[in-house]
Amino acid sequence: MSRESPPRPRPRRSMLYLPGANARALEKARTLDVDCLIFDLEDSVAPEAKAAAREGIAAALSSGGYGSREVILRTNALDGTWGPDDARLAATAGPDGVLVPKVASRDDVIAARERLSEAGVPQTTPLWVMIETPRAILDCLAIAETAKVPGVGLVGLVLGTNDLAKETGVRLDEGRAPLHAWLSMAVAAARAAGLVVIDGVYNDFRDEAGFRQECREGRRLGMDGKTLIHPGQIAPANEIFAPSQEEIAWAELVVSTFAKPENADKGVVAIEGRMVERLHLEMAERTLAIARVIAERGV
Ligand code: COA
Ligand code: MG
Numbered sequence: 001m002s003r004e005s006p007p008r009p010r011p012r013r014s015m016l017y018l019p020g021a022n023a024r025a026l027e028k029a030r031t032l033d034v035d036c037l038i039f040d041l042e043d044s045v046a047p048e049a050k051a052a053a054r055e056g057i058a059a060a061l062s063s064g065g066y067g068s069r070e071v072i073l074r075t076n077a078l079d080g081t082w083g084p085d086d087a088r089l090a091a092t093a094g095p096d097g098v099l100v101p102k103v104a105s106r107d108d109v110i111a112a113r114e115r116l117s118e119a120g121v122p123q124t125t126p127l128w129v130m131i132e133t134p135r136a137i138l139d140c141l142a143i144a145e146t147a148k149v150p151g152v153g154l155v156g157l158v159l160g161t162n163d164l165a166k167e168t169g170v171r172l173d174e175g176r177a178p179l180h181a182w183l184s185m186a187v188a189a190a191r192a193a194g195l196v197v198i199d200g201v202y203n204d205f206r207d208e209a210g211f212r213q214e215c216r217e218g219r220r221l222g223m224d225g226k227t228l229i230h231p232g233q234i235a236p237a238n239e240i241f242a243p244s245q246e247e248i249a250w251a252e253l254v255v256s257t258f259a260k261p262e263n264a265d266k267g268v269v270a271i272e273g274r275m276v277e278r279l280h281l282e283m284a285e286r287t288l289a290i291a292r293v294i295a296e297r298g299v
Contacts, residue, residue, distance in 0.1 A: 009290045010070070011035050011297070012225040013241035014234045015158070015198055017074070019044035020053030026060040029069070033299040034234045035225065036070040041086050042101050050082050054089045061093040068297070072097040072128060078115040087119035099128040099158060104135040106142040113152045127153045132160025134168050137182045144193035157190045158227060159183060161200025176217065187222040199223040205230035215240040238299060243291045251284035251291075 015036040018025040021044075029037050039060070045053045061071065073095040075086035090098045098121065100112045109129055117123065129143065130136075136143060140157075147154040161179060164170070170178035183199070190197035199218035202211045215226055215237055225241045228234060243251070257263060257271055258281050268277045 009286070009293060011242070011290060011294055012070075012156075012196055012198060013294075014228055014237040015072070015225055016228045016231070016234065017044065017201070020057045021045050021049040023056055026056055028231070030065040030067075032069075032231055032234055033238065034069060034228075034231075035238070036072060037066065038072045038074050038099060038227070039095070040074045041082065041089075042074050042076050050076070050085075054085060058089060058093050061095065070096045072099050074099040074101065074130075077102060078112050083115065084119065087116050087121065090116060090125070091120035095125070097126040097128055097155065099130065101130045101160070102133055102136075102163070103129045103131075103143060104133050105139050106146050109143055109146040109154060110149060110152060113154075117151075123151050123153060125153070126155040128156045128158055129154065130160045130163075131157050131186050132163035132167075134164070137164070137185055140185050140189035141192060144189040144195055147193045147195055154193075154195065156196035156198060156224075157186055158198045159186055159200040159223075162203070164200075176214065180221070183218075183221050183223075191222070196224050197222070199226045201227045201229050202233065203229070205232060208232070208236060212236050212240060242294050243287045247287055248291050251287040254280055254284035255288065 012035050014034045015038055016029070016032065016034045017038045017040050018029055020026075020039050020041050026039070039057045041050060041053055041057070057073065073086075073090050073093065075090065075098060076082040078087055078100060098116060100109075103109050103112065109127070112129070113127055116125070116127070131140060131143070144154070144157060146152045161176075164179065164182065165172055172178065187197050199221075202214050204210060211233055218226055219241055226237045228237060253271060254276055257269055257276070258278070263269055268275060270276070
């Protein structure tokens with residue numbers, strides 16, 4: 001085969017927030033079958049608990065035990081009261097990424113990376129940003145395209161749907177339809193810049209049926225995964241954001257059909273009554289690559 005195999009993808013089906021001040025949650029996270037952990041210093045930590053949360057996170061990360069889980073530190077606004085101490089923690093604790101809240105513009109993202117660098121965070125530490133203000137939605141492409149600015153290291157967008165609802169006044173009591181256009185804008189901006197994009201949280205953590213429905217909706221909208229608030233949400237998110245057995249079987253069929261010698265120079269083939277082009281082959285290869293990584297993890 002002369003074609004290069006696709007790059008090894010990293011699953012981000014499930015990204016669990018943990019309040020940095022919650023020692024039990026930091027401990028329990030070592031046992032959870034989650035793709036990513038977001039150690040939070042921002043809105044889930046009360047002002048008087050910020051210092052204790054930093055200490056708890058520093059201790060947890062220096063003891064380790066998080067295995068292959070990707071650990072991301074969510075800071076407070078880096079230009080605010082707590083920002084400098086949060087940035088120093090990011091420099092000393094060495095998380096796998098830093099997530100900056102409430103960015104509103106391209107300049108905010110560039111300034112965030114500058115503040116992290118000043119505090120000693122290596123440029124190789126990936127940067128994530130929350131899309132959770134009306135301004136961020138309207139400037140989403142400019143924010144996402146900072147990924148192309150040398151040294152910024154932006155890898156993904158995380159939707160903050162609670163803040164978006166608060167800031168805009170949309171009502172979510174009859175479902176997320178009022179958010180759909182904005183979620184789709186974030187997905188398009190992320191893809192235009194080659195970024196990962198993760199859906200917002202589902203607050204009613206005892207309602208598994210509602211959570212599953214929202215995961216399926218997020219996946220249809222193109223999200224890579226979902227941010228979570230409770231361990232009970234991990235297994236459904238892992239299941240729904242992974243390729244299904246039917247998707248894997250179809251992807252295998254597409255790959256094996258194009259691999260036949262008689263199809264070697266065909267741009268389009270028919271499989272089971274459907275038109276399949278080489279762009280579908282690329283999609284099938286991506287599906288199989290992510291399915292392989294998930295199968296290796298065993299969850
Ligand atoms: N991460 C890790 N463990 C968590 C957790 C989380 N986010 N949320 C709950 N747990 C643990 C609890 O410590 C408890 O562990 P244990 O029984 O083994 O000791 C177990 O899961 C069951 O928790 P439960 O009693 O059902 O929930 P709770 O009432 O203690 O907590 C919340 C409910 C919503 C307060 C809590 O889930 C939470 O703080 N979530 C994260 C909120 C957050 O970070 N928000 C910011 C982004 S929107
Ligand atoms: Mg928020």
